[in-house]
Amino acid sequence: MKTIIVTGGAGFIGSALVRHLVRNTANRVVNIDRLTYAGNLESLRSIAGSSRHHFEQQDIRDRAAMATIFEKYRPDAIMHLAAESHVDRSIDNSAEFMTTNIMGTHTLLEVARQYWQKLSGERRSAFRFHHISTDEVYGDLGDTPGGFQETTPYAPSSPYAASKAGSDHLVRAWHRTYGLPVVLTNCSNNYGPCHFPEKLIPLTILNALEGKLLPVYGQGNQIRDWLFVEDHARALMQVVEKGRVGETYNIGGNNEKRNIEVVHGICDILEDIAPIRPAGVERFRELITHVNDRPGHDTRYAIDARKIRRELGWTPQETFESGLLKTVQWYIANGQWCQSAQSGKYNRERLGLIEEHS
Template sequence: MIFVTGGAGFIGANFVLDWLAAADEPVVNIDKLTYAGNLENLAGAQSDPRHIFVQADIGDGGQMAQLLAQHRPRAVLNFAAESHVDRSIHGPEDFIQTNVLGTFRLLEAVRGYWHTLEARAKADFRFLHVSTDEVYGTLAPSDPAFTEEHNYEPNSPYSASKAASDHLVRAWHHTYGLPVLTTNCSNNYGPLHFPEKLIPLMIVNALAGKPLPVYGDGQQVRDWLYVRDHCSAIRRVLEAGKTGETYNVGGWNEKANIDIVKTICALLDELRPRQDGKSYAEQISYVSDRPGHDRRYAIDARKLERELGWKPAETFETGIRKTVQWYLDNPQWVANVQSGAYREWVQKQYAQPEGQVAA
């Protein structure tokens, strides 16, 4: 049995569904069910007896210890995190609570449980911490991509909180011997993505006839990783990764934000044309850049390919087409996540100085 924390969120839910499709091993899925934790993401596992869902907070060390003692997992995979940069700018305390204190309390609960294991089970146990490339900071256009040896230089409350959690995981390995693995991924995209992030927001807004808000000049560059490729990488690291090591997971798809938006518009023009015959690109609206916006991220994932034989299966062209099609095929999911709280957030984040809402 394995434990997955944050398993009702975007990446966590995709991982749980992929795990159940690829393996017979049961999953205990722990999620606090904040705004981004959505049980509807797990509809495909609802009747699967191998899937045990528990609503709980990783910051509740006592409950984590109780669940570990009850279910006796061979591994804990920590996806639980506050992850949206804009939200971290407006309200950084939640990010410190979940990403730093929550990780600390989870580590302590896991450490206590790990010490109760018999010799073979103790040696085989793994704690896999899922992190982000944003901990490395930003790159100039000509800089080489981030490797696992790159210095940490976080520039937002979100990335600083994730960097802190990475350091805690490393320290618990070196100080206490806890067998940990860390993955740092590039920008994920794909099914079940909460529509406050770039790709799903553009799809949802385009279909609704709303402006497509692009920060600044739109030339911020990211490496894009299809979420199910990310899931396969995590399974591989769990299976064969060396304890104490970090593995960067990337898609080898560096794209400027404005190019992403234009690609989405072109796909929607093909798959769901506007009734007036015009392109969705006419809805693009440039908005004020956010504070401390990193200019470029890029992941060098050669270590993962060299040591563990993993590389992504999807190109950006195949992955983005699958993603757009998924949102077209699942309008009810989109409608259900667009609560009043979600609409208030989008209006707050993208409202222009004169009061125009650009989302």
């Protein structure tokens, strides 16, 4: 049994990874999350009783707290997902993205380096710092054929993407300068259960079920490569266990879709399985409304995932169609999770921060 620290483990991808680790491995998982708006402990309800899951509510920018956690649990690896991740929020307020994504990563690298340097023998050689990043660091593919490769130059367009690019560069520098054994992954757009409701797919599902308008930027012609989050979790485990030190692995679902196609697909699924049709709505596609495009909106992302398939044998199990159906079904069946995610009430109750009379 190994001990793995997962940062951001109450978030969308992080909670999927934590659930995968607890259900499918014998490892002990130390879950660090600050429980900001996007962190939801209810995403971990299904593994709440596991003795191998340990939750620490801490900020990755707090060096003393991180050092204490490393000394307490003595990890064999850290899988770093904690990040501010919403492009629109980064445009409105970039400062939080710089401090969390860049300075938070710097803090973790320094704590991990000092911890690793004290290890010896097999534990030292086996230790890994796995940094999980995004395809947005590569910028806009536009009409360029193919997808982003691990050697594609960085050209971030948004404050969010720039902050993730900066953290990627830090991780590589700590490997080159200090020898810290790192692996990096850059993934395409994730979707699936427990996705915070401000993102495209969950927002579309929930708005449609309530009969609200479905906002689409511009004409919805932006192209993204979609990856089911549980396939991503499996890929991350392959990389931390088998990836070559110092290497980067791109992870994608090989599912390029225009945003308007994604919205149409959700509407069509809801035509078949929605439990009720909102008042006044004859067809869900009628709810689609086109809004002004976001500043600097990249037109196309796509991942070339041949390296991880070739070297580590990973392939996605879900097609976009099967994954989207599972996602819509999950949101229909989990209204309580959606309400608690939007309000943050579950985290406040779980941590005892709501007075008994409220």
